[in-house]
Amino acid sequence: MKLLVGDNLQLWRGELHVLRGISLAVGAGSCLQVTGINGAGKSSLLRVLAGLLPLEQGSVSWRGTDTRRDPYAFHSELAWLGHGTALKGDLSARENLHYSAGLRRELTPAHIDGALARVGFAHAEQRLARQMSAGQQRRVALARVLLLDCALWLLDEPTSNLDRSGQAMFGQLLDAHLQNDGLAVVATHQPLPVSAQRLQTLELT
């Protein structure tokens, strides 16, 4: 059963034909890795899938329903991580998660502690986000993805600024998510440490 299906996706940005009839299908427990040179449209594809960019042609469907027909049902199962980490500089990691993931899920401090521990950020959760390094901010943003507890992850360059241990950590998180029958679409150049049966790749040109 393919839960996320994109059919003949066409997108222009001004004069530029960014997505030229892309089709994709992702089933439960599998991951689609989107690769391609800079400017090939990886981010655009992810934004189209999330419903942030409107399509000129084609459709994206989730559980058999066009996502434009019921965006709220689709978005309630979507964890999105774009270029911006959506962290507030004057709030600590814990507060950031409380006020961002907490908008969508009833969270206890134990949930937040658990997620911060899983992304390897258990020690510094009181530090303000503007005092964190870019990699630490990424980790907190990944903790939000975990806390949202959604079936579908759409991640745009999730491992940018992460050190080697951070990339390994992300691989473990992704693997656990897929084992739980989650789906993920990830735009990245890094090889994803996911077993071959679970992994599809889509190269944009």
Next chain:
Amino acid sequence: MSAPEPAGVSPGRAGWLLAQRDLRLGLRRPGEWLQPLVFFFVVTTLFPLATDPELSRLRDMAPGALWVAALLSSLLALELLFREDGQDGTLEQLAVSGLPLPWLLLAKTCVHWLLTGLPLVLAGPLVATALGAPYASIPGVFAALLVGSSALSLIGAVGAALTLGLRRGGVLLALLVLPLAVPVLIFGARATSLAIAQEPMAAPMYLLGAIAVLSATLAPLAAAAAVRISLE
């Protein structure tokens, strides 16, 4: 996962949490929202210096000075409303959160008004008295500013959302918002001058109230549509 699965959150609670977050952020950097208030004080104190300081003249001029300063000061504050959330990806997260975006933006606008509009409402009667308005007019001046400034914040939210994607949106924001804000200026100043003259001010207050209610219902919807366009 080791912890039990977290339950969903109602839109009401989500809006409340978002408002709490903005309030907390606002209180951690008071400089941002004190700036419009200082601007309001500076402009209104400059008026008597630049004109005839005779009290009866000042009193005639007070409503105009008060409302022009309030309007400009609320325009100045609008940049704060969505700019940072747009840049750091927070609005993106809200737009794909599965929560009603107009409601979330209304919550943000309410906090914005609390931080930048309410100080003007509280400072307004003080400034009016300094410009020669009688003490008995204080409740009237207060009421007019209370209703008018909330309408200004709501109308401004639409403009702020529309200029979100522009790097130098300030001037365009003013051009977009001013025509819509002019009725608030006219009826607000009229209500204030009636209050200072100790005459019944119901008529302009009704119109001011109507504008505020209309913008409370329509502005969040328009702002949500504008945010979605800006995120494209």
